[in-house]
Amino acid sequence: MDAAPPHPLVWVGFAAFFVVALAVGSRLLLLARRTRRLPELCIGAGVLGIGPVGFGFYVIAEELAPPSPALHGALVGVGMLAIGLGVFCKFVFNWRVYHPARRRVRALVAGAAATLALTWAYSAATGFAGYNDVGWSYLARIALQIGALLWGSAEALRYWSRMRRRVRLGMGDPVVCNRFLLWGIGAGAAGVGSLVGTLAQIATGVPANEVPWVLASSSLHGLVAAAAMWLAFLPPAAYTRLVERRARVEA
């Protein structure tokens, strides 16, 4: 097992993801407050919950190592609740935006919500001790998180593929079309990063944040997700012009 400390550059990806997710999530929630629409509320809460809020509470709980187990448990509990709500919001977003009329998808979302609540209650009953130990609760929780991210990615990329054809025929905004691609890449990178970490933990029996190469992988995936989210939701004018120019050439 590689026991070398992680390279300082590893933290760049985490920091980028934290900052961009905080900015994008907050902005989307502000949009939701203005429009009173469910999709922006869900995607904003999803980005914030899984990203800076949940991740933030976990980091505070682990890195600051509070002396009291009760305080540690409380911090982890809040972080887990934020991530659970974020995952639930991603499920609702995928359902309401891509399959609003499908009963099976609605049932899937209800099942995910019930499972997330059950895993949180189970962890709460044990004081959130060993919350990252590989067991049914951890696996169910992480599978739903990865599932929500990869499902969202697949839906966005599928829609991007269709919309790209419309844009070529002069129907549809190329910048909106590109936003589907970026969201697909961003959610996919976050999902794959989580998947790699989980598989490594199952294989090695060591928490993912204690294995340098897994940290590097997670950081890299975080960096890709951050860049994609930034370009999707806070695009610089130069990037928007580039997308429009390329679409004109392709058309």
Place this chain on the structure above:
Amino acid sequence: MADAPAFDWVCSELEQKTSLDRLEARGTVRLALKEAGLDSRSLTPEQMKVVLEKVMPKELAARGVQDPEPLCRALASVVGAVGSGSGSHVETPEEVFRRLAGASLT
């Protein structure tokens, strides 16, 4: 969810004005919509017009319809008058994602 009125109308017109039977006409229009990245259920008359102008001639020619351009032009000129369907509008993913970057703080 039912097919959009513009889809049903074009299929019906093709069935009457070409040698295609009902199944062939609907299949041909569905293939044209797929080629254009559109869905028969959420199709608008404006989108159908573009498909008739830019995609359908090729699809009809591939199925042995002689000289399809005048027919497609004629259909495109009147498809706009076909209604968009029931009043209950289901927001498309495209409409959602267009709004999401309008997240200005003002």
